[in-house]
């Protein structure tokens with residue numbers, strides 16, 4: 049099992065080369081854009097990279113990135129918790145699902161910008177608004193995935209577990225929610241990205257500090273290279289959380305899918 | 316002593332009656348086969364008897380200590396290795412560590428699963444091995460009553476016989492009782508003390524026949540001749556091999 053984990057990590061690191069190749073293509077296109085339009089519109093990748101390095105040298109920028117990441121994660125965590133619980137409930141009880149559907153449509157239909165305005169009125173300009181915006185943006189995604197995962201579970205396994213003597217709590221945790229992870233995980237990955245995007249937007253609009261406010265400052269100074277550097281930093285933070293936390297968790301839980309794949313069909 | 320007693324049990328799915336006025340009793344040490352054509356409500360009856368489905372009418376009385384159910388499909392948890400899947404049968408009891416491992420290996424070798432198979436995920440097993448794992452999951456709990464819902468239909472002839480022998484053996488040696496559902500009359504003749512025939516439309520038990528001699532003492536010739544005799548000479552079995560599902564009202 050430990051060797052399997054090591055092999056998985058090895059494969060993952062190896063697949064990093066492919067990612068690097070993709071990034072190089074991206075950088076090349078960027079460089080071409082830079083050469084066509086000049087530094088004022090689109091600074092060169094190297095230039096931007098230099099700004100990133102300069103930013104990273106200052107402890108203050110670390111603090112700013114951490115602040116944004118923390119707010120995004122707080123909103124994400126709240127949405128993941130509430131969404132999973134409510135979705136599980138709705139998955140087991142179609143009546144609750146029918147009641148919740150219009151709410152979800154409403155949440156998805158209201159533009160995030162409107163939420164930010166409302167939340168600024170309710171929470172003022174601060175962590176509350178930013179995290180709440182992130183949570184509101186993530187909640188429907190998580191809820192729908194959780195409900196879908198429970199609703200499409202294999203009911204035969206429930207009966208089997210009951211016959212084997214598992215109580216309702218253990219059945220919920222070990223059979224029902226275990227099957228839910230299959231739809232929940234992709235939704236969590238998507239929700240995490242949404243949380244970062246929504247947080248930065250809320251920070252920008254509410255002047256609530258963090259990366260969003262730095263972006264606003266860069267815009268005011270027409271400093272494109274600084275703006276791009278902040279964007280790169282926040283994307284890096286998102287990727288760190290996703291590949292450092294969510295994907296290993298997912299790989300651990302989905303070992304059996306790996307095993308079920310026929311020989312030679314490996315990613 | 317009667318371990319399982321069904322009194323006037325009836326059931327309907329979405330207003331369509333599936334079972335009506337089912338009365339049956341199974342005593343200790345008795346293995347009763349229930350035969351009936353496909354779609355006659357056998358699985359529903361087994362699920363009601365095992366407490367997985369609440370019947371619309373009637374009462375079910377259970378006087379055994381612990382039961383296990385072997386379903387028509389293996390119903391293994393795809394994310395758990397075979398060993399953990401079989402171990403799930405012990406969920407209702409507190410068995411830990413060494414005792415658990417001993418039980419696991421004993422029961423795995425009984426159903427002819429090899430040591431290496433226990434480390435595999437269900438998706439890596441063949442269909443027959445999956446069903447054998449499901450049987451092991453039922454046996455590991457050492458129940459005194461087992462519900463079998465056509466558990467061997469997916470197995471090849473040789474394995475089917477081996478599994479039937481295990482059932483006969485367990486019944487003979489550990490005083491197990493059970494309800495064995497099948498649509499295969501020769502299987503019923505081979506392993507059961509008594510055969511019940513479910514009405515073609517689930518309207519009660521059409522009748523009951525005691526199989527002469529005892530399970531384990533019956534050879535192939537006896538099984539073949541008795542099944543032919545039942546099918547040809549006994550009106551009770553006239554519909555057992557009907558293959559058409561009953562038509563919707």
Ligand SMILES: Nc1ncnc2c1ncn2[C@@H]1O[C@H](COP(=O)(O)OP(=O)(O)O)[C@@H](O)[C@H]1O
Nearest residue numbers: 328329333351352353354355356357358359360
């Ligand atoms: N969950 C269910 N909902 C609706 N109808 C069902 C359900 N389960 C079984 N039935 C119906 O009940 C009848 C008996 O099914 P079943 O007990 O599985 O038959 P058997 O096991 O004898 O083949 C069938 O007509 C089937 O369509």
Ligand SMILES: [Mg+2]
Nearest residue numbers: 357358387465
């Ligand atoms: Mg059936």
